[in-house]
Amino acid sequence: MTVSSIQIDDSCVFHAFLHDISERKRAEERLRLNAAIVHNMSEGVALVQASTETIVYTNSTFDSMFGYEQSELLERPISLVHGSDRKTTELVDVIRQSLKKKGTWSGELVAIKKNGVLFWCSTNISNLRSDSLRSDDVWIAVYSDISLRKAAEENLLQSTEKLRRSNAELEEFAYIASHDLQEPLRKITNYAGLFAESYLGKLDENAQKYLGYIVDGTKRMRILIEDLLAFSRLGSQKICFEEIDLGVLVNEVVNDFSQSIAEVKAEISVTSLPVIRGNRMEIAQLFSNLLSNAIKFRSADVLRIEIGSSTEENEHHIWVADNGIGIEKEYQKQIFGLFRRLHSMAQYTGTGIGLSICKKVAENHGGRIWVESEFGQGSTFHFTLSTRPGEENGSGSQSR
DSSP states (O other): OEEEEEEETTEEEEEEEOOOOHHHHHHHHHHHHHHHHHHTOSSEEEEEETTTTEEEEEOHHHHHHHTOOHHHHTTSBTHHHHOOSHHHHHHHHHHHHHHHHTSEEEEEEEEEOTTSOEEEEEEEEEEEEETTEEEEEEEEEEEEEOHHHHHHHHHHHHHHHHHHHHHHHHHHHHHHHHHHHHHHHHHHHHHHHHHHHHTTTTSOHHHHHHHHHHHHHHHHHHHHHHHHHHHHHHHHSOOEEEEEEHHHHHHHHHHHTHHHHHHHTOEEEEOOOOEEEEOHHHHHHHHHHHHHHHHHTOOSSOOEEEEEEEEOSSEEEEEEEEOSSOOOGGGTTGGGSTTOOSSOTTTSOOOSOHHHHHHHHHHHTTOOEEEEEOTTSOEEEEEEEESSTTTTTOOSEEOO
16 A cells, blocks of 8 residues: 645645555465475575576575585586586586576586585476566576485496306306316216226126216216306307297207107197297207206106297297196296206206206396296296397397
8 A cells, every 4th residue: 555645725635545465465475485395395406597607596405415505605606516527517518408498407417515525416407487587597406415326326336247247257167167077077987987898797796886876977977067068158158149930940959859759759839939039059958958848847648848939029928838747836936046956866867957047048138037837737938038139238249
């Protein structure tokens, strides 16, 4: 309200002008409320004059985050907290261009405290638009300290790299050890065989039995070393990928087992299989191990094996199903571990490496392997193969 007086002759007249400012008062109240919210936010907030890139407002979190009093920041360039090294200067240029084109920029940057300590910030900078301000006149910058998260990420990367080197060294050791063990084992096997032939009928029953144990043990050791060597090769050599007609490859693997299949009178059905990109030797080894297990762990019923597939956008899903003895639920995850056996050598031969090789092959092709089974009712082994193996994890070389 505005009141004024006018002197008319001997009289003094007052007149008043009234203007309804309710909306303005409500707006001012909202502004005060918003200012209070911003001032107490857990993120650091700064308003920056766009034309000069100087700070015109900071909230309390921003001040404590960077270690300044607000009076030390006002009218100072925002580069005070961004730093001035070449990398930061290049990033600031990118931020300017983004604000000019899109009106906003989000990302992570290294900021600098008053005491010179560098730390990581997750930052969002936007043009502040208001009826009382020209567009692009002021930037609002919101900062979150992510130093702890970045430190955790760095520790994880270092641990992952350390584990990768350790695994590579173990795989290399397994390859060298298994390769070098073959020659002395070959000598033991040969001389045990010669000894058995030379002294056939000359040894007593116990000596002949002990010699049989030696021969059987060396045979099992040879198979174990060969399987261990095959497993270690999967991690120690570069993988070359090529186009493979999976239907043709599976038929070749099935033909390799033709004698065993005929002996047990197994019935094998193969549905349409895709053309994939993979390593021929490894994929053949995967199918060979699964087929061998299906034959080995068959039940008294006529063995039936079904091989099928489906293809999605990024992966091929393939399965090998049988009506064998099945696997109890509590053992279904552990069977893919190295040397994990569920049966004694007297029941079923094997080294416990075959399914580990299958797992490694699937992983080398950007996929995974698992089993669905009911004890006594057969098993279905599922595995996936990426449609672009090697591209996602950078493993192997790409060749046609």
